[in-house]
Amino acid sequence: MVKRTRTLIMALALGATFGFSANAPAQETYIPLISKGFQHQFWQAVKQGAEQAGKDLKVKVSFEGPETEAMVDKQIDMLSAALAKNPKAIGFAALDSKAAIPLLKKAQAAKIPVVAFDSGVDSDIPVTTATTDNKAAAGLAADKMAELIGKAGEVAVVVHDQTSRTGIDRRDGFLDRMKSKYPNIKIVSVQYGGGDHLKSTEITKSILQANPNLKGMFGANEGSAIGVVNGATEMKRKIVIIGYDSGKQQKDAIRSGVMAGAITQNPVGIGYKTVEAAVKALKGEKLPKVIDTGFYWYDKSNIADPKIAAVLYD
Amino acid sequence: MSSTQPAELAAERPGAIEILKRTLFNPATRQKLLAFASLLALMLFFSVASNNFLQADNMVSILQSTAVNGVLAIACTFVIITGGIDLSVGTLMTFCAVMAGVFLTYWGMPIYVGIVAAIFFGGVCGFTSGVLIAKLKIPPFIATLGMMMLLKGLSLVISGTKPIYFNDTPEFPAISQDSLIGYFIPAAPIPNAVLILFLVAIAAGIVLNKTLLGRYTFALGSNEEAVRLSGVNVDFWKIVVYSLSGAICGIAGLLIASRLNSAQPALGQGYELDAIAAVVIGGTSLSGGTGTILGTIIGAFIMSVLINGLRIMSVAQEWQTVVTGVIIILAVYTDILRRGKS
Numbered sequence: 001m002v003k004r005t006r007t008l009i010m011a012l013a014l015g016a017t018f019g020f021s022a023n024a025p026a027q028e029t030y031i032p033l034i035s036k037g038f039q040h041q042f043w044q045a046v047k048q049g050a051e052q053a054g055k056d057l058k059v060k061v062s063f064e065g066p067e068t069e070a071m072v073d074k075q076i077d078m079l080s081a082a083l084a085k086n087p088k089a090i091g092f093a094a095l096d097s098k099a100a101i102p103l104l105k106k107a108q109a110a111k112i113p114v115v116a117f118d119s120g121v122d123s124d125i126p127v128t129t130a131t132t133d134n135k136a137a138a139g140l141a142a143d144k145m146a147e148l149i150g151k152a153g154e155v156a157v158v159v160h161d162q163t164s165r166t167g168i169d170r171r172d173g174f175l176d177r178m179k180s181k182y183p184n185i186k187i188v189s190v191q192y193g194g195g196d197h198l199k200s201t202e203i204t205k206s207i208l209q210a211n212p213n214l215k216g217m218f219g220a221n222e223g224s225a226i227g228v229v230n231g232a233t234e235m236k237r238k239i240v241i242i243g244y245d246s247g248k249q250q251k252d253a254i255r256s257g258v259m260a261g262a263i264t265q266n267p268v269g270i271g272y273k274t275v276e277a278a279v280k281a282l283k284g285e286k287l288p289k290v291i292d293t294g295f296y297w298y299d300k301s302n303i304a305d306p307k308i309a310a311v312l313y314d
Numbered sequence: 315m316s317s318t319q320p321a322e323l324a325a326e327r328p329g330a331i332e333i334l335k336r337t338l339f340n341p342a343t344r345q346k347l348l349a350f351a352s353l354l355a356l357m358l359f360f361s362v363a364s365n366n367f368l369q370a371d372n373m374v375s376i377l378q379s380t381a382v383n384g385v386l387a388i389a390c391t392f393v394i395i396t397g398g399i400d401l402s403v404g405t406l407m408t409f410c411a412v413m414a415g416v417f418l419t420y421w422g423m424p425i426y427v428g429i430v431a432a433i434f435f436g437g438v439c440g441f442t443s444g445v446l447i448a449k450l451k452i453p454p455f456i457a458t459l460g461m462m463m464l465l466k467g468l469s470l471v472i473s474g475t476k477p478i479y480f481n482d483t484p485e486f487p488a489i490s491q492d493s494l495i496g497y498f499i500p501a502a503p504i505p506n507a508v509l510i511l512f513l514v515a516i517a518a519g520i521v522l523n524k525t526l527l528g529r530y531t532f533a534l535g536s537n538e539e540a541v542r543l544s545g546v547n548v549d550f551w552k553i554v555v556y557s558l559s560g561a562i563c564g565i566a567g568l569l570i571a572s573r574l575n576s577a578q579p580a581l582g583q584g585y586e587l588d589a590i591a592a593v594v595i596g597g598t599s600l601s602g603g604t605g606t607i608l609g610t611i612i613g614a615f616i617m618s619v620l621i622n623g624l625r626i627m628s629v630a631q632e633w634q635t636v637v638t639g640v641i642i643i644l645a646v647y648t649d650i651l652r653r654g655k656s
Contacts, residue, residue: 038631062628070580073570077379081625084372085364096477099574101492163475163580 014219028060031278032082033091033271034075035065036118041247042222042267045313046118049271050091056270057279063271065093069164072096072141079103083112089278092126093118097165101125113281117274119165128287130273132265134166137295138173138220141242141263142182144297145216148240148260152184153215156207160195167192170220170244193224200227201234208235216240222247225262229253247311254303261299269293345650346365348648349597349612358614360623367536367626374504376615381490382407382570384614386589387596389519389562391610392555394593397535397602400519400556402443402461403563404585408578409465410436410567415478418486425483432571433564439465440560444553465635466583473579480575488573507569513609514565519560519607531555535602592617595645617642 017231033050037043047063054061064082066074080103082090090107092114094100104125107114116126145155157174167197171190178185189207193200200219204227208214216239217232219225225243229250232239243250243262253259270293277287298308361368386403393400410432418428440460446457480486489506496503522528530551533541542548571577596613598605620641624634 032628054450064625064631069586070578070582072576072578072581073382073583074573076574077375077622078625081372081377081622082378084369084375085366085626096574096576096578098479099576163477172486 004188009016009209014260017142026060028061029088029279030060030281031089031275031309032062032064032085032087033274034079034093035063036069036084036093036095038063038065038067040222041313042245044266045267046271046274048313049268049273050275051216052268053275053279057275059273059275059279066095067186069095072099076100076103083107083110085114086126089113089115089272089282091115091117091278092121097122101117113278115274115277115281116243127281128277128289128291130270130277132270132293132295133180134169135173135176136217137263137265138170139177140295140297141218142174142177144216144261145240146178146182146185147241148242149185149215151182152193154186154188154211154213155216155218156189156211157187157191157218157220158200158203158207158228159190159192159220160224161192167220174218177201193227195221195223197223197226197230198304200224201230202227204228204231205235208232208237208239214239216242218242218244220244222250225250225259226253229258244314248314251303251312251314254298254300257300261297263298264298264308264311266294266296267313268311275276328462337423338644340568348652349595349609349616349645351617352645353612353619356619356623360626363623364626367623369442372626376511376618377508378490378505379622380614380618381505382566382573383512383588383592383617384511384611385514385566385569386585387564387592387610387614388514388607389559389566389606390586390589391518391535391596391598392522392531392559392562393454394590394600395531395535395602395605397551397554398447398552398556399458399590399600400443400559401455401586402439402465403463403559403566403589404587405466405582406436406439406560406563406586407566407570408582409439409469410564411571411577412469412473412478412579413582414568414571415480418474418480419478422482423646425485426484428483429489429568431472432568433561436567438562439559439560440563441553441557444556447556448549448552460579462583462586467581469577469582473577475579477579478577480571480577487572487575490569507573508571510565514562515611516608518562522607527554527558529549532603535604569609583613588617591642594649595642597649599649613645616645 035043035046043065050061050063064078075095076099079092079100083103083106090112101123104114104121104123107126114126116129118131120129138219157171159167159171175187178187188211191203191207193203200223208231217228221227222245226240226249232241241259243259246264250259252263254261273291273293277291280287297306302308366372383472386407389403390400413435414428414432417423418425443458443461446452447454491505493503493505494509522531530546534548534552538548592614593610594600595616596609598609621634621639624637
């Protein structure tokens, strides 16, 4: 019995350690952000931006997301826990644009403004959506690729997946631009690596093996791009590699010249503008339907430029 | 510790006081009481820590978030009591959800066909695991690991890696989201998913404690060789247990698909670990032979109360995971202490 009691006390003490910090700021404006992910560096950068905005605008911000981008139901649990905290506003990056609608309606009924970020929701409930124009960004990647390989030759693409909005938009943005503007460039392969570094590496190696004349490859997110770099390095092949997003490995590859350059979104800006839009909505200000958070091309020449360096993350 | 349940069943009918005495001093009951007390302590703690915790809406959210894990944990309880393990429950759930989508959305069948199909395919997959384990003598860990991957792949293939939406079956979301209880008692809008969880739990409890299948489930986990020597067809009963577990996963598949109004083919991996954690917190031993459905349900609630409460308290997500891990270890440790004493 003694041991049991002790265990219980231990558990309670453990909880209490975390409890006090949560109790204090009851009167502040509280805005939780429910994101699509958490561990990935990109989401950590979004979080950083959101926290910065929280500091600047004097609101309390929290940031949560499921472990993998497949866990639609876990994300919904997070959203409903966030709603239970009676927040003033909510930021939400939907994993499945339809599944969360009942909860969003509840938020609407409770007059809690919802700001969508990163990807949209199939509904007019969100007051605005803070996101990158992924199609246009991938189009820019295609332009850069064409320029670097002399507007002719074979090119392949490694994408993270064919189901998510960003996967579809980046793939189509790249392919459409090639098709419409560069008739002499041939896309020989489009493969999906789940954003997994190792899987994308294996895919790249098999593409390189199958296409000895390949001139360039585009990796559509951080994991895919690293995979392309690894695959080309392991096969000792010199091709033009264009990546997407940042991260330490990708930045190193650009500095060393293995990667020609990459598109970066502005994840810090996505987080910042989401919180900013929520605060504006609370003040009753009018917001545009979509807030373009911007994207940039960066390569060896401008990677240290303060404007670029500010949106890159390690 | 040896199994208490078969012994109880075998005993002659004792008097009422004798039953009460035996129940109160039964170690299995004590474990349940302890688990239940921990659950209450957790709830009390979170209620004090945050005003937003003990709200009707939040209680409903907790109930709803327990439904899928609870049903999966019930499926696991049967297998774990036999001394086996089932790693495929998460992706099997997804596979059943996808099959419901195939019948309802691809083929436009009526809703009850989709429901039967999900449970049927769950049973078939469980049967397959059972045959692999009982007849081909593949260790349960490996057989169900293989099934886990196989089913994950099949779900992606069948669905074309895209979510299947149930837009053509407007009544489908009602399985999980509507509230039959709320219809009769408007003050308690408890979603149907929770009702289904409790119905499955009651049915599973009856099967486990009052039927031959239940008795053999415990016996297999206590001493499989002795059961075999006493002339029981061990392979047959093992296959039955895995098939039953699979069919229950089919119900979980319906619950999650109905809640999301879609079958998400990439979902499912990792859910088996949550289910196993709930079973273990509930006092079922991974070495087999003991366990209760009530314990498992309490275990599932402890996990969702814990996660919900930490979220409500705005504990950073990294720490939520740490605390969950600590609680699982503590729960199992108290169980070991109890075993050491009895």
